[in-house]
Amino acid sequence: MKRSMNILLTCIICLALAGSVTAIAGETIVIKGSTTVLPIAQAVSEAYMKINPGVNISISGGGSGNGIKALIDKSTDIANSSRFIKDKEVQMAVEKGSYPVPHRVAIDAIVPIVHPSNNVGNLTVEQLSLIYQGKITNWKEVGGPDLQIVVVSRDTSSGTYEVWEEKILHKAKVTPKAQLQASNGAVVQAVSNNKYAIGYIGFGYLNDSVKPLKIAGVVASVETALSGEFAVARPLFMFTNGWPTGAVSSFMAFLLSREGQEIVKKEGFIPLF
């Protein structure tokens, strides 16, 4: 009994030592913040860690505000943010001796979609907003067939919804009659099966089963999103404390390389080049 206890104890100590040794050998990058940027951070980290097995990356969500707060408190190396840093946050950072540096990592463009049989091809921001507020309820009011509009929206916690709320609804409330789908894929599925429906999805999820709408005459494309002509697009950021050095610097370089941007594209966002 005593003997086996000793063996067990030795094993535990050995494991603990081994653990701490690898922890010393590897560098750790902590990433926190926006859930919109989270899939990019995750996919890029996986690819990066495959190439650099010594580096350990821990990622968590929590929202843009929390990410920036963590950066100011120096409890994270990189803060993901779906918006630019606010004046107040910069002030707070300077007071606490941090210097947040923005890096634009991708463009997030959201495209409104309808059933392929719908003859409506173009809506203004105003019209989209009224449709989502439940004030325009029939397609004929916007030049379409005499059919009721079924509004398909995303769960209010998603990043896609956040952009829609900011760029189209301007903080007005979505009609409570809107259907809720839990993912971009589910919205495509719902709209492609329903000639009454309108939905919105991340640019990367567009396929032939649905028809993308122009917004105020502008077609959603990589070019119009990059130039800012397309209304529902926004840059996504990662903030570092000061100009990045060491592992953080090499991670950012990887993310902004052609290979990193390829991953960004795969995740449904618009790459920077």
Place this chain on the structure above:
Amino acid sequence: MKRKQKEKIIKNIFFFIALVSIIILGLIVVFLFSEGIPVFKVVSFKDFIFGIEWYPTYDPPSFGIWPLIVGSFIVTFFSSIIAIPLGVLSAVYIAEIAPSFIKEIFKPVIELLAGLPSVVLGFFGMAVLAPWLQETFDIPTGLNIVNASLVLALMAVPTIASISEDALYSVPQEFKEASYALGATRFETIGKVIMPAALSGISTAVILGMARAIGETMVVLMVAGGAAAIPESIFDSVRPMPASIAAEMGEAPFRSDHYHALFATGMILFFLTLCFNLVADYVSHKFKEVGSATL
């Protein structure tokens, strides 16, 4: 003495094993309440239950779950209307009318239906039932109350049928014999003797079937449409409580008001299913037919 001690030890071991599940349940309840109650710091209990606006991520947010409660009740109600006759009558057929070879087939098949994963049923509702409903009734969406109720009924039927069947089966043979001896026909016997004698068991079956429908998550998430509004017709979309919790929990910031509100919704749901179970328990004890007299 030694044998007695051994017995005692064994008895205690079994006691602790039985206790484990109770302790786990207790801890889950404590956790549910400790995470749910903080929401009442930002919204009053009355506004939470009866508020008709569910906008958890707006500024300022509104946490009114009345549309979700209505959604839960309405799909449970309609699914019960479909499932109770189907379940009880098929139980009567299997227990009393069917020849034994048909019984051998029907009983396991109905029980197999209970084993279908709910996500499969949900997918069926989404991919098959929804387009069909939409075309047949020419309605704007197939993801609505009718669809959810049909799929939930499909899930409740096996529960209701198999528990009712057990209840009917355990009606003493003497009752039937006495009834026949008095000159009653087979259907008079079923309707006036066997059914009333098995009523407590059938009621329990019905209530447990409803409890299954109200707590079901995947199906309502997939086919109820998810609109957090009080429905005006049976072809409107609703968002029952479990669907709301499942859809939003993943993205709700940890320990935010939204997170606490979802746990509080879980508390309400827990109370509802608890009530269903208590009623079932009460009914099965209260109206129990005890014993039978034979010569």
